Amino acid sequence: MSIAAVFEILLAAVVLGLGIWTIAVRETYSATVGFVAYGLLVALIWVRLDAVDVALTEAAIGGGLGGVLLLSAAARLRDAEPMAAEAPGKVTRASAAALSVLIAATLAGAVLHLPDSTPTLAPTVVANAWATGLANPVTNVLMAFRAMDTMLEKVVLLLAIIGVWSLAPDNAWGGHPGPRHQADPDGVLVFLARLLPPIGIVVGIYIFWTGANHPGGAFQGGAILASMWLLAIMAGLTDTPPVRRRWLRFILVAGPGLFLVVGLGGLWFGAAFLAYPPAQAKPLILGIEVAMILTIAATLGLLLTGAPERSVK
Amino acid sequence: MSLARDIITIAAVSAGAFFFLAGTVGLLRFPDTLTRLHALTKADNLGLGLVVLGLLPQAGTLRDGLKLISIWLLGLLAGATVSQLIARTARQGETTR
């Protein structure tokens, strides 16, 4: 057994150990902390699988933002802690365990016995990269070859934010989401929240910009921007905007809106919906992505802050 | 030339690994939150710095090297501020309980 194999087994064991902790531990706060650690470490597996784009997404959205979303819910639901009476009986547990083991074993068996000839679309993607002028194959798939998926995914984000907002109580309708945090003027948190966001914004834009030719892109960059915005909110430096603001709603629809306009333009001038003319493909894709990074940052941030709770004064 | 680089890398990464070992021993052996926090933020950040130093000769371009250094600086900033916050919370928790 080589060193690399030992390392891979160790990495898988650490990640799975965190997964077991997340499921088995009693306290919800501990479980969410374990899940954040899991999400951040899964990025290492993705790097080892040579899927750096996914590693970035998993670290930013799966581990960072998703974990913090679960964490804030756990902090609020602290009073509703375990009701042992509700826990399912031994028979249910045993049969659930049996079912889970069966499914895990089936999946593992399927992975171990995959056919030797692997169907792959990678050569096709590489061969058609000239049509967009972008060197990152994943961005090509996301923004050009399967652009429809990405556009609909933006619509899903938009629907989710509409769903979250629609849960606001009547007296807070259209108001500020989340609690107002008080800034401690000489606190460490305020210091960090003033120092880190400028760096984070540069990194976010860099990750977005490099996405054209290297791993990166609008989601990952947008997630970093969103986390910096939330940091300033948590430190009390700024308040969440009331959700009835026009400019906010404009930002939220800018990404999918521009995507749709370009798509319809492709139908009007070109061959099909979302067909870019090869000469203008790169500027069009970059334009859509610039609109999208703003939309993504605003949407992710607002999804984390939740439904409006305070009315506009 | 490449031999000298490799020697720097091996020396610095080994030293970094030693500091990670020290930090983990501290985490496992120290009795209370504040001392463990000390082990975590100081030893581990030194370890990260040495690993970054060790990887600098292997970095292909100047840009990669600058990115590596900025990662370490970010780690230092995070360690310095977050440890303050956690320590403050720990003290608050002690006085209220």
Next chain:
Amino acid sequence: MSGVTVFGVCAAVAVGLGLYGLITNPQPLRKIIAFNLLGSGVFLLFGVVGRRGAASGVGNDPVPQALVITGVVVAFSATALAIALLLRLFQKAGSTTLSNGPPPSAGSDPPGG
């Protein structure tokens, strides 16, 4: 290709763990966490299969990668919506139970600590 095997088994176990937690854990928030774990296992399976489809110059088949990125974002949106629903239920009913019976009175007590 040992890495593919190891991480493939790891992904399968993550799916099993998530499924077990989803069924047996009574609290809705823990069910959401377990569901996210399950989803992460499924994404890893995609990554493992995509790794086998590596071609010259591309370490991992870009099509499954793009699918997984879309999936991560959609899973995040669904999680955010589920949590907003859960918090609103807690606000309205004072408990997060999903059963039809009367909410247990233990829910309003502060946790001992």
Next chain:
Amino acid sequence: MTEFLTAAVGFILAMLALGLVSILRGPGDTDRMMAAQLIGTGGIAALLLLGTVTGVPAAVDVALTLALLATFASIAFVKKGLTNLEADRTGSMEDQ
């Protein structure tokens, strides 16, 4: 060289795992708040070495992202854990 670096990643990962065990075991929530901070140093060191071993230069970008997001998660741990402690305090005051 590759073998040495792989061994170094494995070693740092093992240290990270032991540290995580110690932190998650507690006893208090303040100990658990350190988890993201630990990944922000040990995890990033492992990631940087792994990127060099696997030949993925873009791993540096992942490390940059991880550094920012781990800091963000640490702040959220403290912030939310703090509201927990405050909730505990008001809860015990109401008891009296």
